[in-house]
Amino acid sequence: MxxxxxxxxxxxxxxxxxxxxxxxxxxxxxxxxxxxxxxxxxxxxxxxxxxxxxxxxxxxxxxxxxxxxxxxxxxxxxxxxxxxxxxxxxxxxxxxxxxxxxxxxxxxxxxxxxxxxxxxxxxxxxxxxxxxxxxxxxxxxxxxxxxxxxxxxxxxxxxxxxxxxxxxxxxxxxxxxxxxxxxxxxxxxxxxxxxxxxxxxxxxxLGYDEIKDYLISHQHQTDHAAAEIAYLSNGNLTDALIMLQQDNKSYHTLFVQWLRFCFANKGIELVGFVDQLSKMGRENQKNFLRYGISFIRECCLLIAGAGELVHLPAAELETAQKMTAVMTVSMNQAIINELEKAHYHVERNANPKILFLDVSLQIIGFLKLKTSPQGNQYIAN
Structure with a gap:
């Protein structure tokens, strides 16, 4: 070496x-x-x-x-x-x-x-x-x-x-x-x-740019794919290399689609989407949830006026900026909490269909019904 x-x-x-x-x-x-x-x-x-x-x-x-x-x-x-x-x-x-x-x-x-x-x-x-x-x-x-x-x-x-x-x-x-x-x-x-x-x-x-440059120069990834994996890996090259082996890495598209279904409260489409998530495999599900957690945190930074700290690729940044118009910090924090709990349960082999459906219902509450958690109860904002 x-x-x-x-x-x-x-x-x-x-x-x-x-x-x-x-x-x-x-x-x-x-x-x-x-x-x-x-x-x-x-x-x-x-x-x-x-x-x-x-x-x-x-x-x-x-x-x-x-x-x-x-x-x-x-x-x-x-x-x-x-x-x-x-x-x-x-x-x-x-x-x-x-x-x-x-x-x-x-x-x-x-x-x-x-x-x-x-x-x-x-x-x-x-x-x-x-x-x-x-x-x-x-x-x-x-x-x-x-x-x-x-x-x-x-x-x-x-x-x-x-x-x-x-x-x-x-x-x-x-x-x-x-x-x-x-x-x-x-x-x-x-x-x-x-x-x-x-x-x-x-x-x-490792820094975001270090991992991204390595993925492009040594792993022959496109700029967009390298940017997404580098962002998702959060400085962990081991995780980045594991993600390369996964079949589906378009987490941004999937995650935004999920939020849109939840925001529109589209029941039939949402059930079909949950079925798709449940078939992704555990590692892809964990990476998907981790991406969502990181993406929502970046949205929080934008809402707080700390855009200079955001490291999203251009296309994803544009989406995040649009989402901040309809989301609040309390909504984002509630969604992050649900995604973190879901990640914990995926690691422990929870039934993915039941898990993602439950999380979807919680997110609908945050986005559509304007509820936020307080203790173990949910109250209107």
């Missing part, structure tokens, strides 16, 4: 490169960034740069023997630890290393759901068990084999329970030239005893 393969994060890349050039490499670092920001990819690219035999000014060479092994994740001084779904108490990360390599090489922006798909997870909970902690200590007790550094990349330390305290000594006092790179999403879920022993590197979510 080279830095140039990672979307955006220019400032973070430069910081990591400078730490190597200035010989200020901390032995324990925490890459903290939201899902889809590229934090795991950055950790791997950083490890490859550290081990590269012909470092360039701004990246690893990609051609030396070390880089070639890193590109296959087979370098003997590169080790990974990650949550897994143990079938036996003695299972460790090495049990699933082939699946891990396949998953990461297919998508360096993987999340836990994608990782679960590579394993026979059944209904097991992911964790990093005590056997894995002992395995980490064993791996890091030896000197580097080929490289200047022996590197352990621990993905999602949030899944370390109290067993993680077994790692404190090796994190605080590692063998010479041993690096511990933790890659996390939620700082509050990491053991404080581990957190206090690491140097924090905060990685921000």
């Amino acid at each position: 080279q830095f140039k393969q990672i979307v955006g994060q220019g400032a973070i890349k430069q910081r990591l490169i400078n730490s190597v050039k200035d010989n200020r490499v901390s032995h324990a670092q925490l890459f903290l960034g939201p899902e889809g920001s590229g934090s795991l990819a950055l950790a791997v690219a950083y490890a490859q740069y550290l081990s590269c035999l012909d470092k360039q000014a701004d990246d690893s060479c990609g051609e030396c023997s070390s880089c070639r092994k890193y590109q296959k994740l087979t370098h003997p001084d590169l080790h990974f630890s990650y949550p897994f779904f143990a079938k036996h108490k003695d299972d460790t990360a090495i049990t699933f290393i082939e699946q891990w390599r396949e998953a990461f090489l297919a998508s360096p922006y993987l999340n836990l759901d994608i990782w679960r798909g590579y394993l026979d997870a059944e209904n097991k909970q992911a964790n990093i068990n005590i056997a894995e902690c002992h395995q980490i200590i064993k791996k890091l007790s030896f000197k580097p084999f080929e490289s200047d550094y022996k590197i352990m990349i621990l993905w999602l330390p949030e899944y370390l329970d109290k067993e993680g305290n077994a790692l404190l000594k090796i994190i605080e006092e590692p063998q010479p030239n041993t690096l511990f790179l933790l890659v996390a999403q939620n700082q509050d879920q990491i053991l404080n005893t581990i957190l206090s022993r690491t140097q924090l590197i905060k990685i921000p979510a």
Whole structure:
């Protein structure tokens, strides 16, 4: 993995490169960034740069023997630890290393759901068990084999329970030239005893333009499709890549059509439309609802006179501006609440036909009957 393969994060890349050039490499670092920001990819690219035999000014060479092994994740001084779904108490990360390599090489922006798909997870909970902690200590007790550094990349330390305290000594006092790179999403879920022993590197979510440009240049999307997916992904490239695999991405057209049916209270057409939504598949339904939530929030910004903060594509912006003439902030907030609840229930396999029909009736109340929620009751505006 080279830095140039990672979307955006220019400032973070430069910081990591400078730490190597200035010989200020901390032995324990925490890459903290939201899902889809590229934090795991950055950790791997950083490890490859550290081990590269012909470092360039701004990246690893990609051609030396070390880089070639890193590109296959087979370098003997590169080790990974990650949550897994143990079938036996003695299972460790090495049990699933082939699946891990396949998953990461297919998508360096993987999340836990994608990782679960590579394993026979059944209904097991992911964790990093005590056997894995002992395995980490064993791996890091030896000197580097080929490289200047022996590197352990621990993905999602949030899944370390109290067993993680077994790692404190090796994190605080590692063998010479041993690096511990933790890659996390939620700082509050990491053991404080581990957190206090690491140097924090905060990685921000990607920007709208960064994701849009990537989708156009690397995923061959049209400007309109890239704009819609970038907007919907909200800085999460993992979500953006998942959306590319969905069959139906014209969420704007569908969502506006839904609102128009609700506003006109067209019962027969609305029932047919709900039937269409119920057949979209769960992931498309979730993306559709997420689009709706984001779109209505942009409408709220327009109503509040904060148009400079709106990032809708031109055609969608025009629609939003027209809608603000007949919608109020309280209406929008009520619709957002219903869409968020619907998203929650879709994730939990609610009956989609019943769910979308119920939400439609609620939206009719907000738009046509001018009602808004107050507590558990609905009163007229």
